[in-house]
Amino acid sequence: MAYVITQNCCNDAACVAACPVGCIHPTPDEPGFATAEMLYIDPKTCIDCGACADACPVDAIFPEKSLKPEHAAYTELNSEYYAGRTFSPTFPTKAVERLVTSDNALTVAIVGSGPAGMYTAKELLRHPGIRVEMFERLNLPHGLIRYGVAPDHPATKSVVRQFRWSPEKERRFRLNVNTEVGKDVSHDELVDRFNAVIYAHGAFGSRRLDIPGAELENSIGAGEFVGWYNDHPDYRAAPISLSGKRAVIIGNGNVALDMARILLTYPLGDSTISEVEIVARRGPENAAFTTPELLALTHIPGLDVIVDPADLTGSPGDRKMQLLRTIAETVPTPGSRRIILRFNATPTEILGGGHVEGVRTSAGILDANLVIHAVGFHGRAIPGVPFDNERHVIPNIAGRVVDPLTGEPLPAVYTVGWIKRGPSGVIGTNRTCAQETVGSLLADQRAGALATLVRR
Ligand SMILES: Cc1cc2nc3c(=O)[nH]c(=O)nc-3n(C[C@H](O)[C@H](O)[C@H](O)COP(=O)(O)OP(=O)(O)OC[C@H]3O[C@@H](n4cnc5c(N)ncnc54)[C@H](O)[C@@H]3O)c2cc1C
Ligand code: SF4
Numbered sequence: 001m002a003y004v005i006t007q008n009c010c011n012d013a014a015c016v017a018a019c020p021v022g023c024i025h026p027t028p029d030e031p032g033f034a035t036a037e038m039l040y041i042d043p044k045t046c047i048d049c050g051a052c053a054d055a056c057p058v059d060a061i062f063p064e065k066s067l068k069p070e071h072a073a074y075t076e077l078n079s080e081y082y083a084g085r086t087f088s089p090t091f092p093t094k095a096v097e098r099l100v101t102s103d104n105a106l107t108v109a110i111v112g113s114g115p116a117g118m119y120t121a122k123e124l125l126r127h128p129g130i131r132v133e134m135f136e137r138l139n140l141p142h143g144l145i146r147y148g149v150a151p152d153h154p155a156t157k158s159v160v161r162q163f164r165w166s167p168e169k170e171r172r173f174r175l176n177v178n179t180e181v182g183k184d185v186s187h188d189e190l191v192d193r194f195n196a197v198i199y200a201h202g203a204f205g206s207r208r209l210d211i212p213g214a215e216l217e218n219s220i221g222a223g224e225f226v227g228w229y230n231d232h233p234d235y236r237a238a239p240i241s242l243s244g245k246r247a248v249i250i251g252n253g254n255v256a257l258d259m260a261r262i263l264l265t266y267p268l269g270d271s272t273i274s275e276v277e278i279v280a281r282r283g284p285e286n287a288a289f290t291t292p293e294l295l296a297l298t299h300i301p302g303l304d305v306i307v308d309p310a311d312l313t314g315s316p317g318d319r320k321m322q323l324l325r326t327i328a329e330t331v332p333t334p335g336s337r338r339i340i341l342r343f344n345a346t347p348t349e350i351l352g353g354g355h356v357e358g359v360r361t362s363a364g365i366l367d368a369n370l371v372i373h374a375v376g377f378h379g380r381a382i383p384g385v386p387f388d389n390e391r392h393v394i395p396n397i398a399g400r401v402v403d404p405l406t407g408e409p410l411p412a413v414y415t416v417g418w419i420k421r422g423p424s425g426v427i428g429t430n431r432t433c434a435q436e437t438v439g440s441l442l443a444d445q446r447a448g449a450l451a452t453l454v455r456r
């Protein structure tokens, strides 16, 4: 009997450090960690001690014998990861860390209070000589944990429990809400007032397909829809109509699956939508959603997932393809709400006279009363801070912001999270990202590159 990691895993690797026998992989220093759908426990090595379950911030780990029926497949999913893989039983010895103390104190500004900003604050506050001041443009903290993660995933949202500090750390931490950097306070002011400034302001701007009809009423970006159902102050009054039967979502990442599920199972005012078609340009072998998120959809009562078997030609493929085949073979229940996963259909035009009525694709016309563009997100520039206008990120090397013209690091300016890497990776990915940025900052501090006195 072993412990098993299940759907909620957000890859923060807190369990890796807790495990006494090193049987959770991939670890942050192993290849594949950055792109892993989740972490996995090796059932052959697990000694059933439960330390990982205690460390997990989102309650994703359970003893195999207490798995809920909808998590039964995770036993195999965990053990499958170890087929043909071997891991060294030895552990790397940790270098002894030099802490920042009151002798070499620093005050650091963090812009943005999402997971990236919070993991960064957490890393910094481990050093007794570091004070953190955080700036957040909204009136509440936690970024997309509050305003992106779906409301029917409270366990994932509970990750914020990690961002409550001890009273001693609380005294060294200040959060300024309703304070937009670039508007209420400038980059120059921050650079002037703090030993270091870290940009963690995310990338929640919606990308839209540039096709005719994209501007029609009820053709909206994923950010608008997600923000609307999560009561994000920027989007709570967005003009979104859920009358009519069908919605089409363009793009098939996890956010698309989230939105389809919420549309069909969550009480959304007087919504009459009963069918959602998720359309992707490429085939199922390139599907962007992860296996755990697809698996979760198949366990919702009254909801059918439909896949056309004709889309699943070719080799048996990986676990995701096998799951798609099982779905394709399942007979839909009459009268149930439906999510249709459509592949190999490139949208070319959104149709309608004023209001959306359909989507023309390379595979035919799809009826639609609502069209959501789920083709990615982009970051926004803050005046005075370097910005890569093609990748929509802050140019950086290991979190040190660089001058785009010279490629040289700017003194004492850093970045972390989606605005550093681009809009990919789950909540926990920002933890290792924060460790990298804080590592760069501390190395600069040791090299004397940060001013020692704070002018305030
Ligand atoms: C719809 C959606 C659903 C998701 N669901 C999950 C999930 O279920 N599980 C999971 O693990 N991951 C999920 N993710 C991914 C996860 O949310 C991201 O990895 C994470 O939020 C990125 O963190 P961040 O801190 O870089 O950005 P954000 O979370 O966006 O935080 C940035 C913060 O900066 C603030 N800000 C912006 N501009 C300024 C400014 N000028 N001045 C001051 N403050 C500013 C913003 O208001 C925000 O609070 C989801 C993402 C999306 C988009
Ligand atoms: S139960 Fe113990 S041994 Fe097993 S994975 Fe968790 S921490 Fe490691």
Ligand code: SF4
Pocket: 005, 008, 009, 010, 011, 012, 013, 014, 015, 016, 039, 055, 056, 057, 058, 059, 060, 061, 428
């Ligand atoms: S959320 Fe973190 S602690 Fe929990 S299983 Fe995933 S990596 Fe481990």
